[in-house]
Amino acid sequence: MKLLIGGYTKKKATGIYELPLANSNENSQPEVGSAKEIIKIGGPTYFVQDNDLLFTINNAGNQGGISSFQLLKGKYLEKDSYLTTGSSPAYIGINQENKLLYSANYHTGLLAVFSYDNNGTLKLLASLTHTADSLGPRPEQVDGPHPHFFDQTPQKNLVSCDLGNDCVDFYSLENNQLKHLAKYQNEAGFGTRHLVFSPDGQYFYVVGELASKINVVKLDEKNWSFENIATYSTIPTDYSEHNGAAAIRMSNDGKFIYVSNRGHDSITVFLVKADHTLELQQRISTFGEFPRDFNWDNDQKLLVATNQNTDNATLYTRNAENGCLTPIQKNIYIPEGTCVLFDE
Structure with a gap:
């Protein structure tokens, strides 16, 4: 692995x-070794895989977009790029079944x-382009729309999160055109x-970066009705310094x-109760600064968090019974990390 x-x-x-x-x-515990560069590219802040293919955000100076690479004989070779003048996207999602990619550009609204x-x-x-x-x-927020996420819903529609507009938008893809279906409005700011989304597709849990909150929403994706269930803080109530949930x-x-x-530099763990409300289970340090991303292996027994500002990552084990994380390796050197995938 x-x-x-x-x-x-x-x-x-x-x-x-x-x-x-x-x-x-020594102790039969998993251990992360030293990093080696496998793809030289500018600003790969988010990337996804499909078997031997890897698709990544590409910040190519005055151009930005996405690029594809293929693993051949142990090396990643660049296969294609789609670049336009301006900033690169913030997010890339993948639909492996239909061989589709979804990108959201925070800066251009595209x-x-x-x-x-x-x-x-x-x-x-x-x-x-969002307006x-x-x-x-x-x-x-005042300078314009900022879509930060664009991916598929349980019913195979598409959904975006817009940090500038405080909203979740739903779309269909019909005849290679995006058609707006519905909008859920979060609280201002x-x-x-x-x-x-919940496994049954009837609820979604949306994180607010600027408010450091999670909003639980019941969703009817056929009739496009929404019910605001509850909102929870991701940080302690007495924490007054800057924080951005990610x-x-x-x-x-x-x-x-x-x-x-x-900011708080932690991972917050919530228990999802039977009525889909949340209960705080754990807050644990990421042992570094500015953890933009974290991810787990296929079995969800191991989790890695990347700390962008301190050039390090932390490896945890995850208890499937209570959801809690236990750090087993700290100070894994990785420069400016914001996206992590387990490749098994």
């Missing part, structure tokens, strides 16, 4: 790195859908960033939700 970690390339980093992950001889083939060839299918419909009051993930069994906090 190995880790793939990428991020910003503003200081020391130069692309995407591979880190071996194996049991150590949502885009691409197709790809077995050789990694990219084709733009559809796009649209300033419901801008929030915070400084990060929420800073809608990312979301996850990544959100739900365990496969739907019992636990995890959120990273940049």
Whole structure:
């Protein structure tokens, strides 16, 4: 097993790195080895995989977009790129079944859908640009829409999170055109960033970066009705310094939700109760600064958090019964890490 970690390339980093992950001889616990560069590219802050193909955000100077790479004879070779003048996207999602990619551009407000083939060839299918419909009051919002997430829903529609407009938008993809279906409005200043759906597809949990909160919402994806269930803080009530909530993930069994906090520098674990309300289970340090992302292996027994500002990552074990994390390796060197994948 190995880790793939990428991020910003503003200081020391130069692309995407591979880190071996194996049991150590001393205590039979998993241990992460040294990082080595496997793809040289600018700003791979988010990337996804489909077998031997890897699709990543590419910040190519005055251009930005996505690029594809294919693993051939142990090396990643660049296959294709789709770049346009301006900033690179903030997010890339994947539909492996239909060979589709979804990108959200925080700076330009653009949502885009691409197709790809077995050789990694990219084709733009559809796009649209968010407008300033419901801008929030915070400084990060007043300059315009900021879509931060774009991916598929349980019913195979598409969904975006817009930090500037404080909203979740739903779309269909019909005849290579994006059609707006519905909108859920978060509270002003929420800073809608990312979301996850419950296993039954009837609820979503959306994280507000600027408010450091999670909003639980009941969803009827056929009639497009929404019910605001509850909202919870991801940080302690007595914490007064700056914080930005970032990544959100739900365990496969739907019992636990995890959120990273940049500023408080922690991962907050919530128990999902039978009525889909949440109960705080744990807050644990990421042992570094600015954890933009974290991820787990297929069995969800191991979790790695990347600390962007301190160039390090932390490895945890996860207890499936109570959801709690236990750190087993700290200070794993990785420069400017913001995205982590387990490659098994």
